[in-house]
Amino acid sequence: MILTPPSSTSKQKSLFGTRHLQCFLCFCCLSVAYALRVNMTVAIVAMMDKNATNPNFEEFEWDEQKKSFILSSFFFGYVVTQIPGGQIAQRYGAKFVLLFGILTCSLMACLTPICASLGGWKLVAVLRIIQGMVQGCVHPATHAMLAKWAPVEERGALGTYCYSGSQFGTVVMLATSGYIAQSSAGWPGIFYISAACGFVWSIFWVIFSASTPADHKTISPDERKFIETSLGHTETTHSTHLQTPWLKIATSLPFFSLIVVHCTHMWGFWTLLTQIPSYMKHILGMDLKNSALLSALPYTFMLLLSFFFIFLSKVVANNKKISLSFNRKFFNSIGHWIPMISLIALAYVTKEHSILAVILLTLTVGINSATYLGFQVNHIDLSPNFAGTLMGITNGAANIMSFMAPLVVGFVVTDVKNPIQWRMVFFIAAGFYFFGNLLFVMLGKTDVQSWNSVEDELAKRHSKRLSMFDVEDAAHELKKPDVS
Incomplete structure (x- = not known):
């Protein structure tokens, strides 16, 4: 049950509070996480560049299949x-989970240059697998943080603020990595600098973060009351006391549609994220430095558009006739079907129209940010108590697509200078965008599910039993003779 915040705490809506600080720290966390994730995307181009302008660092003779792996x-x-x-x-709370993930991933980034020299592509792949393992908990833990810190009426906005950090980290890393690779630091500097950012973030996270409002030492009583009242619970009904209803989750149609749309989204998103530098270099004929800058442009646009969509969502929400369900599906359709159209158009753009190709790439990636107000916060809509687990399930399934996508590109694109082969890559991504959003529109819901809380489920059953008893009592009273 969602309770309305009392008027005495309504003023918290307009203030910069502790919850906003937590969101800013999560923004920085995701920025660092994505910088550590995508640093390889541009670095590997420099690592394999036989014509590198900086001869002081080792180059590797890896083919496209090894690169894709x-x-x-x-x-x-x-x-x-x-x-x-x-x-x-x-x-146990999201604070420790996020700290462990970023620290370990940063350490692995520091080891990448020396491991590449000692063990070649195989040892680099092992390091990347370890980085993936420790980063696998970042999105579920962030969702767990949002479920505890974001009031219902601010959920979409605060969620978008947090997750826009992924675009910020991507933009900074893609925009600067080309320059770093050609500087005195060379391509190893890409890994060292991103790792240093992770170590610095960890210090601030330890000092200023908390898993829940109740755990935070300096939060004001009014803000804590505002958050907990909006979420409809107090700390006595924490999800730590609930058993995860695996069977009910597995048989939920709204959740099934959420899994599918997340999978199809990640196929398209990561196909572009991992392949844009190669596409720009081999098809559009741009050098590494320009490729890095232009690779960052779509994510810059995505970052800016995410804030525009926050504003647009507030305008839509002010119309009381528009439901939350329509709101989620409307923005998700913008985030998937417009990129679908631009991807199909991109497939037919030639090298002579490289500016148009850049515009379409920017549009395709940038408008994806609308999904932050769509399926990407739907986990919390369905079940605030199990939002972290739900995100873990869908993100785990979705990222099977994420590692399959570059592999498929490696098999489809056997000649990196063949535009017809790249066209097939874009057609596949467009098809995934269409199907995933269609299913979400048809089956997706925003109602809190009965399996969100054991107490809610028991109360529902108890109410049903009482209703049955009332019917039986009424029938019994009708059967009694009228003695008046």
């Missing part, structure tokens, strides 16, 4: 820890 290896580990990460964050 390295880019995909992150996800081999990433999918394994999604559900365990959600469960651990749900039971």
